[in-house]
Amino acid sequence: MKNTSFLTLTFAVGIALLGAAGCHSGQGSCVQGSTCECSGGTDCYQGCADGNGCDLYCHNMVHCGGVCGDGCGLQCHDVNDCSSSCGDNCQIDCHNTVSCGAFCGANCQYDCQSVDRCGVRAGPGSTIACTSVTTCSVECLGTCRVLCTDVNKCDVTCPNGASPISCANGDLACGSC
């Protein structure tokens, strides 16, 4: 009887602790103003510990990702998939991968080159260039310009269901050219 009570108590405590188990979130480990490079291995996801102003560089692995605030540079190449999540005024370069995906804020400069799928959701004032890409899909949340070169399928979505306009230099634009 005493043994049973002890075991019951042990597992009751354990079940209660299940509720406390979990992963704690964070904001990454790269320091503002520095370049943090990651290569080799399988997965690397980097973040900017101070929020803004980091340069995150990832290459030659399977999965790469960067999360940063404003004024960041994110670059990745020679990976299977690369993801970028950034605030305003970011410069993102993704090339020689299977897929590149990004969320970025206003005034984003996004270059996607030699990739099967590029998918970008960008804030107002952004410029997106897709070069040698099978599918380039861009969702503009404000005014933007998209340049598709050697692209099989170039989809641009503008705010409020508006259609993008074709500019004289071949760009597609949301808003004016």
Added chain:
Amino acid sequence: MTFAKSSDSVSPTGTAAAFCAALGLGMVLFASSAQARDPLLIHDARTPIGYEVELEPHLVLGTNPPGAGAGSGVGIGARASVVLVPEGFLPRVNDSVALGFGLDVGHYTGDWAIDGYRDQCLHYETGPAGTRICTEVSSNGGTYNYVFIPLVMQWNFWFTQRWSAFAEPGLDLYFLGNHGFDVSPAMYVGGRCRIADRITLTARLGYPTFAFGVSFML
């Protein structure tokens, strides 16, 4: 070996206790040197082991946990081992077999990793063109709270009145926050040093955790 209340109980000493705590598997080797005052029982296959359940609260250590976590961790837990085969598997060896199960809780920290750490993605969202975009990453390798539920076969070898060892193959069901439940193979080896009647210091090495505790033979 029996844990019956008798006059042959071993009185605890500070030296013995510290010695036991520092040992894991090594205690098996020391058993033979202690033979003169602690006669060997390993060949007495029919010596009754004298308990039905072993209850063992313990401290837990671990590194490189299974699943999405990373780093190294510490925690607490408890193990219960119910004797199923008191006579063991081997005809001329003083062994026994128990079913062990328990509960361990460990807090792991990524930057305690013995081989460095990398941050991990904590949250993904679907982007245009079916891309998968990470929107939140861990910091300093992240921190992870694990709950382990081990289920093992405990094969015991009773060397002397004081010393015993065991091997524990089995499984560890574990729970990690948003990642939910998963299962990992588990393998432990360990030993016990008797410090009082029906009480031993117990060390367990293996994967996914190490444990150091006190066993109560009931």
